[in-house]
Amino acid sequence: MANPDRSTELLWGATSRRGLSLERIVRAAIELADAEGLTAVSMRRVAERLGFTTMSLYRHVPGKAELIDLMRDEVIGEKVDDGTGRRAGWRAELEAWARAELALYQRHPWLIESHGSRRVPGPNAVAGFERALEVVARTGLPPAEVVAVVTLVGGFVESAARQVIETAHTERRTGVSEEEWWGGRDSLFEHLDRYPTLSRLYREGGYDAPLDPFEFGLQRVLDGIEARVRDESRDENACVVCGKAVDTAATGRPRDYCSRACQQRAYRMRKG
Numbered sequence: 212m213a214n215p216d217r218s219t220e221l222l223w224g225a226t227s228r229r230g231l232s233l234e235r236i237v238r239a240a241i242e243l244a245d246a247e248g249l250t251a252v253s254m255r256r257v258a259e260r261l262g263f264t265t266m267s268l269y270r271h272v273p274g275k276a277e278l279i280d281l282m283r284d285e286v287i288g289e290k291v292d293d294g295t296g297r298r299a300g301w302r303a304e305l306e307a308w309a310r311a312e313l314a315l316y317q318r319h320p321w322l323i324e325s326h327g328s329r330r331v332p333g334p335n336a337v338a339g340f341e342r343a344l345e346v347v348a349r350t351g352l353p354p355a356e357v358v359a360v361v362t363l364v365g366g367f368v369e370s371a372a373r374q375v376i377e378t379a380h381t382e383r384r385t386g387v388s389e390e391e392w393w394g395g396r397d398s399l400f401e402h403l404d405r406y407p408t409l410s411r412l413y414r415e416g417g418y419d420a421p422l423d424p425f426e427f428g429l430q431r432v433l434d435g436i437e438a439r440v441r442d443e444s445r446d447e448n449a450c451v452v453c454g455k456a457v458d459t460a461a462t463g464r465p466r467d468y469c470s471r472a473c474q475q476r477a478y479r480m481r482k483g
Contacts, residue, residue: 212276212329213274213276213277213279213280213330213331214273214276214277215329215331217273217277218276218277218280218281218330218331219331221233221272221277221280221281222280222281222284222331222332222333222334223333223334232270232271233271233272233281235261236257236261236268236271236272236278237278237281237282237285238285239257239260239261240252240257240278240279240281240282241282241285241286241319242260243256243257243260244282244319244321245318245319245320245321248320248321248324249279249321249324249325250324252275252278252279252282252321253275254268254269254274254275254278257278279325280330280331280333281333282325283322283325283330283333283336284332284333284334284335284336285335286315286318286319286322287315287333287335287336287339288335289315289318290311290312290314290315290335290339301346301347301349301350301440302433302436302437304346305343305346305347305360305364305433305436306429306433308339308342308343308346308364309364309367309368309429312365312368312369312372313368313371313372313375313425316368316369316372316375316376317372317375317376320376320379320380323369323372323373323376326369340361343361343364343365344357344358344361347360347361350436350440350443350444351440351443351444352439352440352443353443356439356443360436360439363432363436364432364433364436367428367429367432368429371424371425371428371429374424375425
């Protein structure tokens with residue numbers, strides 16, 4: 212486990228990151244992880260890649276755990292923002308942020324392996340988080356919900372990326388695509404007739420053209436957030452039935468209905 216204080220010093224510049232040392236060490240480690248995965252990264256392998264002794268690396272970074280913290284923040288700084296959705300509303304901007312996150316995982320699959328709840332974030336990671344918070348804050352949601360929305364979308368992207376990366380890794384390792392592998396599971400399919408809903412959906416084409424899990428899931432997550440934003444911004448002086456303006460009562464409790472007709476309609480709906 213990384214020393215959080217030492218990681219903070221390295222990430223936030225208490226120790227200089229200029230020159231041959233740290234920059235080259237971090238870049239070499241990233242290249243190694245991109246090529247062979249995070250398990251291939253060790254102080255010895257990075258030193259060999261650079262043509263130095265292992266001990267020379269320890270003068271600049273305490274160990275692998277702190278090195279991974281530096282690697283993560285370095286690649287997070289590469290995130291490409293093509294401007295999609297900018298100034299087009301919070302939903303389009305948040306969607307663009309999510310897509311950039313997924314693309315980052317696809318460029319550096321080892322990022323999935325490096326996740327942890329107690330990793331010290333660096334300046335690039337915090338800057339990305341700040342950007343997402345600023346977008347969601349414009350919705351007018353309460354502060355705790357702004358943080359929760361960004362965490363929700365980020366968690367969804369991480370989960371989707373993990374699935375994409377694991378599938379791609381398995382296909383490369385085996386040389387067999389997902390479609391080919393499942394297409395050869397006749398011995399399994401013989402047992403599935405006992406499940407009526409699954410069988411019916413299969414017969415009705417539910418598996419003929421599968422929806423992209425990321426695309427489908429992202430839009431549904433955003434739909435839910437949009438519904439919450441609408442609820443939060445709804446006019447408190449609007450009729451709960453038709454949405455028309457309600458005259459504010461001079462005294463007594465606030466009115467829920469714009470007319471007697473809407474009040475009776477609400478009563479019938481409750482009874483129904």
